[in-house]
Amino acid sequence: MRRVAAIVVVAACLSAVIGFQITREVNAAGNPRVFVPSPRFFEKLAPSFRTTIADAYWLGVVQYYGEHVDGDGRLDSLPAMLDVVTKLSPHFIEPYLFSTFALVDAGEPQMAYDVLERGFKANPRDWRLPFQLGFMAYTYGPKETKARAAAKWFAVAGKLPGSPPFVPRLAANMLARGGEREKAALMWGQIYTQGDKYARAKAVVGLEAILPPGNEARTKALVPLYRTMPRKDFNALVEDLVAGSTP
């Protein structure tokens, strides 16, 4: 009898505990304003565990962003949280890249740009940071200068190890779009010299788009390339341009 009573009590308590828990409405998003101490506080408080704290905040950033971006859309504390992560662990690249999108969602594109710039200062060998800076400059920069600013960053990214081959092409296109035709031509020349067959074809198309019409003007525009490119590559480029312009 005692055993039965014990089993009944355990079963009742268990079903009450589980039942109560699963029937409660889950509050998806917490408070968008959370207290975030300054990075300096953590540096002083736990210098030995600063990267661990940065990692914990990184997990918090991911959760916080996921909770609020599709919910109430408020990301009030995100800048402060990202600041903690990037200042405690300045060589942790992901948070900088993440900030490109997350801080824009938080309505802070300028802050995203500043964070990326700080990231690039701390990690000058990582091509992804200037690449994202170029992306940010083009998307959110002033209309008159955005293409040139983006080109500057893409050119920097293109020179760094590990960058994909399309980055210098992007830089050349941006230069052309920003009205820097001579610089764009020089860049295409460089791409032509260093690139494979595909890159060379792209360089020819790119140059075709920016070279002025008329033989004399074209020849004049090619002079800087003649001065900077190896003779063999320059001759091949001219041949390709002639072949490309022949109907």
Add this chain to the structure above:
Amino acid sequence: MTQLYAVALNTFKETIRDRVLGVIVIFALLMIVSSLWLGSISLGQEARMMKDFGLLAVSFFGLIVAVFVGASLLHKEVEKRTVFVILSKPVGRAQFIFAKFLGLAVTLACVLAGMGLFLFFADWIVARSPAPLLVAATALIYLQLLVVVAVTMALSTVTSTILASVLGITVFVAGQLSRSALSLTELGQSAVVKGLAWVVYVAIPNLNAVDIKPAVVGEISPDWALVAAWGGYLAAYTVLALVLASWSFSRKEF
């Protein structure tokens, strides 16, 4: 030497058989494995999370072993009255303290080696490349914990087990903040505050100096010569703490 070896071996056997130790190690391994779950919600940073939180687990659970076993080591001998049997033999009190420390140091080495190797291989699987710095970081955590053990043992000769444990943890925490004490010396306006901060800075073991956790996750590249020098400093600090423990223990009346 034979007596030292015998007491150390006995201490090792006694501490390694402790069931609590097994539970602590299981918890540590579980925490290392759970960092895999943390990695899954970190946007592709599994290896970094594994390294950072794994080393945190090694530090934390290693500290629990060091402090709680270290604090109870001498008290147990007194409570069980085995200390009288041992000291009636040709074993000096200083020898007894050093042997007890050695025994626990070997136990701690086994515990940390287990946790460190588990972390190393788990990280290898996750990151698909070995990270030898993890082994070095675990070895340096071991060095930090040896200092804590020695200090805790010294404290346990003058206080209760619980108080010695609490103070041992305090020394570990303060040792991580040693540099902050130094910065206090620069901030302080009054000479008294500056002087006190200097005393704290010199008295507290600078455990933070041999910390290479940021290097493990690629934040800095360690200056090995400096780490070795600070390692020597911590070894000397351990010896000092043990000498103090021996002196205090030799004056103790049972």
